[in-house]
Amino acid sequence: MSKAQIHNTTCTLFEAPVYDGIEHTYSPEDGVIGATEEGFNDxxxxxxxxxxxxxxxxxxxxxxxxxxxxxxxxPEIGNSFGEGISCFCVIPNDNDVIYIKLETxxxxxxxxxxxxxxxGSGALIPVVSSSDDPDFYPIGKMSPTQIEDMFISVQVEKGGIYPANGALYFKHSxxxxxxxxxxxxxxxxYPKNMSVKAVPDAKNYFVLTLESLPI
Structure with missing residues (x-):
């Protein structure tokens, strides 16, 4: 097992179970990291x-x-990510991570x-999810010192047709x-034919609902 010191503000990814093998350490300042570029994809x-x-x-x-x-x-990722992990980002605990999903x-x-x-700032991996997917996905993060709103694009598509296209701003609450x-x-x-609802008892989780189709 690795004897590498684990710092309070870093995460270390290991190429073997139970914190063994080649290790890779990152901090929030590194932003979104592609494991392919770092040489240990999956x-x-x-x-x-x-x-x-x-x-x-x-x-x-x-x-x-x-x-x-x-x-x-x-201690053991196993096959919980299918073929493996391709991207990652270390997040300070005082940041708010915004999770979204689509419903109809x-x-x-x-x-x-x-x-x-x-x-702008706080960007994570772009979200591509379907309306039959029950999971929420992280779209961005806001630090406690961030003054400006977070701007996210919102495009809903089916078969190359976009019945909703717009944007949404988030702010500290x-x-x-x-x-x-x-x-x-x-x-x-924000598209007039869509609604947004915060999930009760789940801070920073939002459901974006396509309410109707253009006539």
Missing amino acids: KTQSIRVGKDVSIICWQHGEGLGITQQFYEDE SKSIEGVYTLHSNVS AQSGGVEVDWNASDNL
Whole structure:
């Protein structure tokens, strides 16, 4: 087992289970890391997490596949990411990570795809998820010192047709201690045929619902 010192503000990824093998250590300042560029794509087998951070890991770098945020050490990744981890990002615990998912109203038939990404600071991997996917996906992170809103694009697509296309702003919320939609900034940009609801008892989780289709 590795005897590498684990710092409070870093995460170390190991190429063998139970914190053994070749190790790779990163901090929040490193941003989103591609394991392919770092030379160990799909090779992470265990993770040590500093007490002041977490780490988000992605199966793929194109916004598809499995995503998971680790808050504690993980001694054995196994096949929980399919072929393995391709991207990751170390997140300070005082940051708010915004999670989103797409749903459609009962009157809409078929499966639609959400394409979303962040413009500016706090960007993570772009989200590509379908309306029949029950999972939420991290779209961006806001630090406690961030003054400007977080801007995310919102595009809903099916078969190359986009029934909804716009944007959404998030801001810090004194009430929840997390983030909330800034409707003053979003009102004229967010698609009129969509709604947004915060998930009760799940800070920073939001459901984006396609309510109707253009006539």
